[in-house]
Amino acid sequence: MIEESVDLEGFQLLDPTVQQCPHLYYEKMREECPVYSTEVAGVPIVLVTRYEDVLEIIKDTDNFSSNTGAGAAMPVKAELADRIRELYREEGGYDRVGTMLTIDPPEQTRYRKLVNKAFTARAVSSLEPVIREISAGLIDSFISKGKVEFVKEFAVPLPVRTIAKALNVPEDRLADFKRWSDDNIAAIGTALSDDQRLVHEKGIIEFQHYFAEQFEKRRENPEDDILTNLLNARIDKDEDPDLPDEPLTMEEMLSIISQLVVAGNETTTKTLTEMMRLLGDNPEQWEMLRNDPERAGKVVEETVRMTTPTQGFWRFAKNDVEIAGTKIPAGTRMVVMFSSANRDESIFPDGDTFDPDRDDLFSHLAFGKGAHYCLGASLARLELRVALEELVKRIDSYELTPANNFDYLPSFMLRGLKSLEIEIKPAQ
Numbered sequence: 001m002i003e004e005s006v007d008l009e010g011f012q013l014l015d016p017t018v019q020q021c022p023h024l025y026y027e028k029m030r031e032e033c034p035v036y037s038t039e040v041a042g043v044p045i046v047l048v049t050r051y052e053d054v055l056e057i058i059k060d061t062d063n064f065s066s067n068t069g070a071g072a073a074m075p076v077k078a079e080l081a082d083r084i085r086e087l088y089r090e091e092g093g094y095d096r097v098g099t100m101l102t103i104d105p106p107e108q109t110r111y112r113k114l115v116n117k118a119f120t121a122r123a124v125s126s127l128e129p130v131i132r133e134i135s136a137g138l139i140d141s142f143i144s145k146g147k148v149e150f151v152k153e154f155a156v157p158l159p160v161r162t163i164a165k166a167l168n169v170p171e172d173r174l175a176d177f178k179r180w181s182d183d184n185i186a187a188i189g190t191a192l193s194d195d196q197r198l199v200h201e202k203g204i205i206e207f208q209h210y211f212a213e214q215f216e217k218r219r220e221n222p223e224d225d226i227l228t229n230l231l232n233a234r235i236d237k238d239e240d241p242d243l244p245d246e247p248l249t250m251e252e253m254l255s256i257i258s259q260l261v262v263a264g265n266e267t268t269t270k271t272l273t274e275m276m277r278l279l280g281d282n283p284e285q286w287e288m289l290r291n292d293p294e295r296a297g298k299v300v301e302e303t304v305r306m307t308t309p310t311q312g313f314w315r316f317a318k319n320d321v322e323i324a325g326t327k328i329p330a331g332t333r334m335v336v337m338f339s340s341a342n343r344d345e346s347i348f349p350d351g352d353t354f355d356p357d358r359d360d361l362f363s364h365l366a367f368g369k370g371a372h373y374c375l376g377a378s379l380a381r382l383e384l385r386v387a388l389e390e391l392v393k394r395i396d397s398y399e400l401t402p403a404n405n406f407d408y409l410p411s412f413m414l415r416g417l418k419s420l421e422i423e424i425k426p427a428q
């Protein structure tokens, strides 16, 4: 239970003060109005804040749809939609098709099965040495300075380089890849001007051209990588006779790559950063890790719950339904607030306290649940654990410096610190 109190009168989801500490507001909503009507960018939405209601909705794909059209971006007015379409036509962009995160079963089932064939457990675990090497290299580049701006120097480059490695992006295109990743994410949960939105759409088209060329190259010369696996992925008829067995189209493959980048990079960056903030605020936990690095898995899981970087995600009511006694008409645009569910006191006593030894460590919904359960959860857990192990090995202790203002980026979907300054005492 947080001590301070807030008033829901005049609540604005995108208000930077709200996003600085939304937990106070979500706590109030859970108590007083668990299904809360508000609006974002002029569009009416409903926030669902209690654990049991969030869980019910995400498990029920018959009544609640994830179909947001081509992406997870904020809704746009008709005129901007026309300008975006025109830009794609002029620049030879590929149609963005909804895949996995933004569509419903059974179409979503087909994509998941195909992507699982490419993004296999073997492909993920084979990344462990790569992640260890990237982490160690990043730490080496700042450790002797005795201080680091952790977001820029560690939390951003680690996931970008990891996914770039998984997608076989060469070193000399890393900067472009990072920029395209930002372009893909820019319009999710943040208010942008029309011009800003168009600049990012242009970047997305560049990203499409780069990967389209890579897919074409692999059609001629297959490689042992995720891109080639995606090209070759098919559903066998005996595996599922009801799903079509044709290969993925270029539009579909590009949308899948875009989704891996959108879903994977920023989420992991934000969780890595929050992990260092939480451990900086709880130095005894760092000490415990130094003495027993096997605690890393628990610390990661509790960090994921506390951070919940994907604070919430879209759902649409397909039918007239009732949630927590509130009638929700068909067509209502909703946000399931994972971050609120993950601090619901009925499931997580002292939910605002960082406690890697809590019971039900794995009950959190930070990776969702059911049909849309995070496809990259094992990769995210691997990155976070390996990064933490490498940091703990090399850093004796550290402090969050007084220079920190702990400002969070103003997105209600992808929430995270803008920067984190740390002073380090290296391990001997």
Ligand code: HEM
Residues within 6 Å of the ligand: 058, 066, 100, 101, 102, 108, 112, 163, 259, 260, 261, 263, 264, 265, 267, 268, 271, 304, 308, 309, 310, 313, 314, 338, 365, 366, 367, 368, 369, 371, 372, 373, 374, 375, 376, 377, 379, 380
């Ligand atoms: C700490 C890191 C991460 C968090 C907290 C996270 C969170 C989530 C959540 C909450 C969902 C479900 C959304 C919903 O139900 O509507 C999801 C889905 C997804 N995630 Fe993650 N994610 C993380 C890392 C990753 C990574 C590293 C990747 C891949 C490289 C990834 C790929 C995906 C994909 C493709 C989906 C869509 C699955 C589907 O709809 O079938 N995520 N993620």
